[in-house]
Amino acid sequence: MLTEKVHIAVPTAFFEDESINVQGTISHIKGLYKQGVKSVLVSGTTGEQHSLNLQEKIEIINGLELEEELISNMEIIFGVASIRQKEAEELAEKICHSKISGIMLGYPPYVIPTQQEALVYTERIIHLSNKPTILYNNPKRTGFDLSEKSIIQLSKNNLVVGIKDAGNKEKVERIKKGMHNVLYFYAGGEMDLEEKVLHGYDRLSSIAGNVLPTEISQWFKKMLMKQIVSKQESEKIENIMEQVYQGNAIVNLKKHINHKGIPMGGCRSPIGNI
Template identity: 35%
Template sequence: MFKGSIVALITPMDDKGNICKKSLKKLIQYHIKNKTNAIVSVGTTGESATLNKNEHTNVIMNTLEFADEKIPIIAGTGSNATAESIILTKKLEKSGISGCLNVTPYYNRPTQQGLYLHFKAISESTYLPQILYNVPNRTGCDLLPQTIAQLSKLKNIIGLKDASGDLSRVSMIKQLVKNDFLLISGDDATALDFIQLGGIGVISVTANIAAEYMYKMCKLALQGDFTNARKINSRLNILHHLLFQETNPIPIKWAAKYIGLIEYNSLRLPMTTLLQENKKILKKAIQSILL
């Protein structure tokens, strides 16, 4: 369940900024139909930073309900407060989620010792599988390979989502951890190279609108057919970049609305809608690649 194309699912909202269950259900059905391997619910792309605690839990529970056990659900349970992450994780223990994605504590800028103790405390509080999530350009801290190696020894820390974009780290980390420790890309633009270096898949933003392509690309890559995987990736490459021309999830929510996967292109402040000039560029790319 923790390999291949895993979508970092957007959280659809209505025109008043409330969670749109109708669009959420449609999105999940789309991913089941197109064989996405798993869903991350309420991660960075799911706008965890602007959902309150009840909404956060409710979106995960709605995602589980709509998935109906047809696709594994990984819950975003990270926080910059260790105690808060533990509370959310324990709250979801009997929910049916397959595991948790735990981002490094943002804004606090903890030391490596602080990062180790943070994830250790969460790990010791639960039996749920834990995936570490390193995204330095958004959190202000960087989980280093040596700290990852330490954490990999804890019983239920099973892998890492690495969104650093630094491919040199893949081999470095692989040398420091056991063979069954999962390395998952968190950067669509470098995901194929990440897999070729020993990763087992990608937690993808692009998969929100190109689920079938991302599934096929990852499947081929994991089978060792990098020639055909690269053909698909070359087709998607402009999308990988355009979906980050403004802060994620601004472009991907506009794109999902444009192709009819969600009803409204709604975000909560301080996130704002895609600039008009960027809409034109992304629209052109979507028309040539997906429509």
């Protein structure tokens, strides 16, 4: 089971030639851990997942496995998705034999599987990973929208614990009425977060938490508990949001992390090529 209400979706570090920098990625995770962060999503939702090939993803897992303190004390979720099901299966098998806490299962971009094909893909990868699974529905990036019927069907699987970006208010309400097990609803990032919480989202896959994790986590938890957020807190959150979301969020995050002395590098072009 994944118990943390908030996880930080961390960027992937790259060298100047755009090759992967595993230690740079881990250095950032260590920095978050020292700030009290208990859960991170790696190779997930910062827009870089599909730029990583299978071997690079395996290198990241191998690097994390060597970090005994992190792997033992943090809830580390790993993003699993591929345009080819066979590569996603191979990654799932690798994760099954690791200490990774759970997976975030995304859908292939561009190819647009049918709902039935997506169900087969999902069940196969969950079976091979044998880890708690968050389904990741991101039609804007992939072109594929996991239907409420498919989500309800997948909720029969005891390893499916949540869904990220399920959809609008009406879709979330229909899923909640029909689902077989309790699912957590993860908001992807902080944009329109207050509205999403009102719609029934109860967990956060945080982007801005890479900058100020404690403040973002506290703000979200107050929102869930319907507690008043002070003017000072609101202003601080607005400032964070402006820093992160004005322009390209992943480019902004990497600039901020690099400025702190952590070797995050840039992005893989065309992202950040301006």
